Amino acid sequence: MDGPRGNSRQTLFVWGANSYGQLGLDHKQDVLLPQALKEFAGSPKTLRNVAGGGGHSAVITDAGELFLCGQNKNGQLGLNHIEDVLHFTLCSSLAGFPVVQVACGWDFTIILTESGHVLSCGSNSFGQLGVPYTPRGCSVPQKIESLKDKVVNIAAGLRHALVATENGSVFQWGTGMVSHAKRSCQGKMIPSFLRAKEPCKVTGFENIQMKNVTSGSYHAASLTAEGELYVWGSNKHKQLVSKDDFLLNPQKIEPHYFLGEKVRRVWNGWTHMVAQTGRQCFSWGWNEHGMCGNGTEANICSPEPVSALTSGKLFLIGCGAGHSMACCYFSS
Template identity: 70%
Template sequence: GANSYGQLGLGHKEDVLIPQSLKDVSCKCQDIKSITGGGGHSAVITGAGELFVCGHNKDGQLGLNHTEDVLRFTLCTALSGFCVKQVACGWDFTIILVGSGLVLSCGSNSFGQLGVPQISSPCLIPQKIESLKEKVVEVAAGLRHALAATESGLVFQWGTGMASRAKRANQGKTLPQFLTAEEPCEVTGLEDVKVKKVAASSYHSVSLT
């Protein structure tokens, strides 16, 4: 596929037309738990709970404390004290869920997608989203918004999940706070159900009860 930023982890930036195996990467011989991708960056979680990342890094979305693109999967050492459970990659940011139920984020915060209003963009090292007080069991990321489902079945959203057309159509109207919140805000309309999973795409979100 596309490899303009090295997001395939193959050590170069040429597009690739057929699947190729990774070479000379430290995560190659480990059990791979999950793989996910965003708008030009990729992330792999190993069975040991380590996070390896590569690709586009202009806004620090790889969490490696710099903004250079990375052409091979590289260990995110900033998370060395955590066991990573799940990663959700947005367009230019990354949401990280660790085993304790804590959520961290890094990358661009131009639309409040990191869930930490006081952080100026870019954020180069994963930061805890302190305002999420409940234990989180799943996260999701869209183009510029993110979601978290808690152990108790609540859903929180932050960033902007609205397309420009929707913003224009609703100009002057009172909208639910969670649609444009800069920190986690409970999603209304789900009070009578317990959500188990969440998913997101560019401009929409899904909750599974």
């Protein structure tokens, strides 16, 4: 999360589905209008990162503290028990290990520490924890020992996860994409990184330096330091800008789709994508609920500028399953 600094104070607002207490409001009723969380209302602590999963939520403060709440039947909150939690609770097992990023899958959590180590907790039924495989979940964050290089960025899909390392490599694990790949690519060899239950290097980036990763439900993306965007996985709603139903290997989205500008940042919804260049915001993919922001509900097969955001300075974007959010500064 990037936002204003200085003497400003942040307040965390929450709304929407709350069946497991994932809004942190001490109840399980859905909330139709944004409500401020008392723990973070006017708090001097800066919120560094927020993330939401299938039924759980996570927040990181500038001090590196990780707070979680919501569904916990698989131990995805990392609190050493499996009871749902109705308010944001500190993950005390990480004391002394400042957290810089958190990513939430459907029923698991991936955690990146300041030292570049990655930990995971929750369900492991698809190998999404990246540890020696066991179908049992884990209720305490455990280090993924096989990741030897320093990690700088993490992402979680529905039942898979991926990381970018300091040396520019990308690793993926979790078998959540495999069934889609097999249906769409019958007779073709499925790459090892789509079938792995422990971190496996994503092929196709051998001579390319990747700087970050992001993921939708069944697709993934990675951005190079030079602003080139690569995508792979399910293309059911043409969110990968390809004619193929599934991309087994990373494929670059050509720069002309972004009017020749370099991509600075990218975000993924369930099946749509949003990218920011130096001057514009682009969106594409599934658009049934209008989350691509072009005023229609028709799917968009290639990046289109979001005209409503062209006059402001964009500093924060978020994507959900069927919605998008953007925070901008506008000149007075």
